[in-house]
Amino acid sequence: MNFGYSEACLAHDTGKRHPENPDRLRAIRQALTRKHGVEYVESPPATEAEVTAVHDGGYVTEFREFCEDGGGNWDPDTVAVAATWDAALESAGLAEWAAKAALSGEDGRSTPFALGRPPGHHAVEDDAMGFCFFNNAAVAARSVIDEGEAERVAILDWDVHHGNGTQDIFYGDDDVFYVSIHEDGLYPGTGEIDESGEGDGEGTTLNVPLPAGSGDPEYRSAFDDLVAPSLLDFDPDLVLVSAGFDAHRHDPISRMRVSTEGYGMLTARVRELADEAGAALGFVLEGGYGLDTLSDGVAMVHEVFDGMEPVVPDEEASEEVRELIAEIRDAHPAFESDADA
Template sequence: MKFGYSEACLAHDTGKRHPETPDRLRAIRQALTRKHGVEYINPAPATESEVTAVHDAGYVAEFREFCAGGGGNWDPDTVAVEETWDAALQSAGLSCWSAEQALAGDDGRNTPFALGRPPGHHAVGDDAMGFCFFNNAAVAAQSVIDKGEAERVAIFDWDVHHGNGTQDIFYDDENVFYASIHEEGLYPGTGEIQEVGEGDGEGTTLNVPLPAGSGDPEYRTTFDELVAPAVTAFDPDLLLVSAGFDAHRHDPISRMRVSTEGYGMLTAHVREVTDEVDSALGFVLEGGYGLDTLSDGVAVVHEVFDGMEPVVPEEEADEDVLESVSEVRSSHPLLDSV
């Protein structure tokens, strides 16, 4: 794979006890040194106009001034220093690079993966939250649409937390489809089945909250039965994966049971869907707070594109998850006729 990476993202210093640390990127780089076929690209940061295409200009100015004044705690979880402004622009720029390279034809072993931080999917249009300042995937999706490089973009979020910011930004937008599989009841408490979009965007949001303890069989079934047919029905030019690895069974801040092999399985299934609909495919890093599980997760995504065939679990999903899948399939505007 081609990995977008910049040392500027290491300068976003959240402090010794914060889970979203520069060591996350260092651990990923270290794990990837043991893999072949890895290429690193250092693209330009996002422009302020690209950021304000999805974020309120007043909020962006306030965040810039906050960092210029030395930063601090934006909220109890979301921390900035002076360098965070440049890191956030760079992280958004890495995501734009992933989208643009995918649309330019990079696929297979050249599939792009943006390794940026701070992460993005909790950042709403006019505020930072949940470790996130700019919504990287949203900036990338809107940027390629505004440039005429894509008409329709899908974002699939497999982070354990619901990407409330991505959903909010595109909730009434018919050109961006957002799908999330996440742990039910976890921060930020959004992402209910009934949240499907509104206005022109009705049907362009798909939420599948799974109970704590869900693992590879539940993710396989949910993706195959809901996300894949919905993406197929939407027929995007580009699919971006908001790739968080905190649903891993050994991640310190979630209760899910996805294995490293399970992330490989999800990657293979995503690739199959994009091949079927002839969509470009790019990845954007979100969460993941166990350094070993995060780095192993990114590495297994790379390995799938390098020829590894992940094992598909034979177990059936739990009955309550099957019932939820049936409920979503029968009620969602994109799925009720599929």
């Protein structure tokens, strides 16, 4: 794979005790040194105009001035220093690079993966939260649509937390399909199944809030029975994966049970789905707070594109998850034709 990376993202120093710290990128880089076929790419930072395409201009100005004043605690969880402004623009720029590289035809062993931080999917239109300042995947999606490089973008968010910011930004839009598989009830408490979009965007948000303890079989079923058919029906030009690795069974801040091999399975599934849809495919880093599990997860994504075939679990999903899937299929607008059949 080709990995977008910038040293500027290390300068966003949240402190050693903060779970979202520069060691996350260092651990990923270290794990990838043991893999062949890894290429690193630098890209231009996003511009203020590009981030204000999805964020309120007043918020963007306030954030820049906050960093110019030395930063501090934006909220109890979200920390900035003077260098965070540049790091956030670099992180958004790396996501734009991933989207544009994918659309330009980079696939297979050249599939792009943006290794930026701070992460993005909790950043709403007019505020930072959950370690996030700019919504990187949203900036990338809106950029390629506005520039005419794509008409429709699907964002698949497999981070263990619901991407409330991505949902918020595109909730009324019909050209971005947002689907999130996340742990039910975890921060930030959004992502219920009845949150499906509004106005022109009705039906273009799909939430799959899995119960705590869900693992590889549950994620496989959610992907096969909900994600794949709804994305194929949307017919995107580009699929962006908001790739968090904090649903791993050993991540310190979640209760999910996905294995490293399970992330390989999800990677293979989304690659097959993009191929079937005739869509470009790129990845954007989100969460993951156990350094070993995060770095192993990213390395697993790379290995799948380098030819590894991950093991698919034989077990069925739990009865609770099978019932949840049936409930979503009955209620969500994306599956209305199935209900009528």
